[in-house]
Amino acid sequence: MRTGIITTDTYLNHDTGQGHPERADRVTVIIEHLKKLKSKNLIWKKPTKFDLKYLQLAHDRNYLNDVKNSFPKQGLNFLDGDTILSPGSKEATKDAVGSIITAIDGVMKKDFRNAFCAVRPPGHHAEKQKAMGFCVYNNVAVGAYYLIEKYNLSKVAIIDFDVHHGNGTQDIFYDNEKVLYISTHQYPYYPGSGAENEKGKFKNIFNIPLPAGTTSEEYLNAYEFVLKKIKEFKPEFILFSAGFDAHKDDPLAQFQLKSKDFYDLTKRTLELSKVYCDGKVVSILEGGYDLSALQESTEMHVKALIEFN
Numbered sequence: 419m420r421t422g423i424i425t426t427d428t429y430l431n432h433d434t435g436q437g438h439p440e441r442a443d444r445v446t447v448i449i450e451h452l453k454k455l456k457s458k459n460l461i462w463k464k465p466t467k468f469d470l471k472y473l474q475l476a477h478d479r480n481y482l483n484d485v486k487n488s489f490p491k492q493g494l495n496f497l498d499g500d501t502i503l504s505p506g507s508k509e510a511t512k513d514a515v516g517s518i519i520t521a522i523d524g525v526m527k528k529d530f531r532n533a534f535c536a537v538r539p540p541g542h543h544a545e546k547q548k549a550m551g552f553c554v555y556n557n558v559a560v561g562a563y564y565l566i567e568k569y570n571l572s573k574v575a576i577i578d579f580d581v582h583h584g585n586g587t588q589d590i591f592y593d594n595e596k597v598l599y600i601s602t603h604q605y606p607y608y609p610g611s612g613a614e615n616e617k618g619k620f621k622n623i624f625n626i627p628l629p630a631g632t633t634s635e636e637y638l639n640a641y642e643f644v645l646k647k648i649k650e651f652k653p654e655f656i657l658f659s660a661g662f663d664a665h666k667d668d669p670l671a672q673f674q675l676k677s678k679d680f681y682d683l684t685k686r687t688l689e690l691s692k693v694y695c696d697g698k699v700v701s702i703l704e705g706g707y708d709l710s711a712l713q714e715s716t717e718m719h720v721k722a723l724i725e726f727n
């Protein structure tokens with residue numbers, strides 16, 4: 419079996435304005451780089467249309483209506499200080515969610531073994547009723563709900579290795595025992611949440627706050643706790659909130675990870691996924707703002723996904 423790469427070009431029209439770190443080039447460099455690999459083990463797919471009821475599982479109806487009415491006909495519209503909509507955002511935000519749904523269907527139907535969604539905008543800061551930190555819809559949260567509703571799963575793990583805490587994903591699943599949310603992140607830092615004592619109603623939230631300056635070795639040691647929690651939970655499916663802004667070259671945070679570390683953490687997780695969920699893993703892009711670090715790190719991440727086939 420192969421690894422699915424889910425992407426489409428509508429992200430190009432999600433315009434965040436000049437000088438914004440969450441820009442179209444991020445996804446463009448990833449796609450161009452993965453194409454250059456000319457790997458026979460990659461299968462390229464576009465997101466399909468999906469039933470919008472799945473968005474309503476992760477977000478409040480009022481919030482979804484507000485967003486729907488906020489896509490501008492022209493110019494830019496600010497949902498918060500740094501979360502911006504342009505006319506093309508309507509399609510881009512929908513396709514970002516659609517990509518994780520397409521990836522999940524592909525893995526469930528065994529069209530491919532695992533998958534990576536190269537999309538923007540990211541999603542993990544988007545809460546039930548709030549856009550935040552470049553995120554509009556919480557893509558990974560909709561993916562987890564989709565697994566629960568469509569495929570009747572009752573144990574879905576989300577591993578979030580973005581350098582920022584996924585406050586949105588935590589908010590959405592705070593009282594949902596079917597989802598284990600595990601996050602490693604710089605702390606204290608944006609968005610402020612992610613302390614160790616935020617555990618969720620069913621102890622289904624597991625935060626691993628780490629200080630600025632965290633090195634590869636320190637990070638990979640801490641990642642053992644992620645694996646330990648996976649072992650305890652025994653998930654039926656694993657989703658990655660894959661942010662690459664923990665890289666040492668990233669301008670938005672202060673971790674010291676190297677590109678190769680993303681290979682290591684992915685490989686270790688996949689080995690474990692084989693034990694509990696037959697390797698069923700879908701990953702979706704979150705942050706990562708240095709273009710060459712992002713290119714290299716996603717290659718490492720995808721390389722581990724391919725090798726697992």
Ligand SMILES: [Zn+2]
Pocket residue numbers: 580581582661663704705706
């Ligand atoms: Zn981030």
